[in-house]
Amino acid sequence: MSKVHIRARVNGDPVEFLAEQGMTLLDALRDELGLTGAKEGCGSGDCGACSIMVDERLVCSCLMLAPEAEGRRIETIEGMARDGGLHPLQRKFLEHAALQCGFCTPGLLVAAKALLDQNPDPTETETRFWLAGNLCRCTGYDKVIRAVMDAAAELRQAHSA
Template sequence: MKKIHVTTKVNGDEVEFLCPPEETLLDALRDRLGFSGAKEGCGTGDCGACSVTLNGRLVCSCLVLGAEAEGAEISTVEGLAHGGELHPLQQSFIDNAALQCGICTPGILVAAKALLERNPDPSDSEIRYWLAGNLCRCTGYDKIIKAVKIAAAEMRGETA
């Protein structure tokens, strides 16, 4: 069985990899390209731990084939911080104790960033529904929702 050659962009950098046709984008990111920030919690699109954006849309990378990434632009959690400076969401998650074990955190950060790009001032309910596909078993979500709100306020230039 022949592997497929894929050229794609991850966090702005052009990369290439070879993968079997059935390999998921998640496995390609983790095992071929070393972006292990995206996690496999279920492999069926039910937990959101593998969230990345593909051409600007939030997706579960476990439900995308690596081959589909040809010519695409992908953003992962590794692309959130710029240099040494954390994205306001990342800083807010640390400051507001929005993670316990941290396994769901990369997916939630990527998802929350996608939300704030569409809606810079979401209500609690909008955040909760947007993040409904990101399971967190540790926090009960409370501090996650608050951290997203605080980061959103900061990104709007308001002091929370």
């Protein structure tokens, strides 16, 4: 099978890599770029463990082929913490103990960030609906929802200051 040369911007940085035509973007991120935060939980887009942002849209990277990344802007969990500090969502997940085994956490964080980027003041119902595509078998969702709501309030306060 022939390889495709792909140029994209990942977490703000220009990258180039080769990928098989049928390779998923999840596999390319993990195997070609060493970005192992996104996880393969189901391979069918049902669990959200592989959630990333592509051109500011939430995507299950297990459903996107690597060649489709050509020229796109991709954000992964590795790009969330900037300037040496955790993103407020990451801090709030820790403060609220909104994780246990951690397998689903990167996908939940990326999805939560996508929500807050689109809607900085979501209701609890909107937050639960938005994160419904991310499955967690360990924590339950109450701590996750509280962490997202708390981070949203902190981010709104920081933007209004």
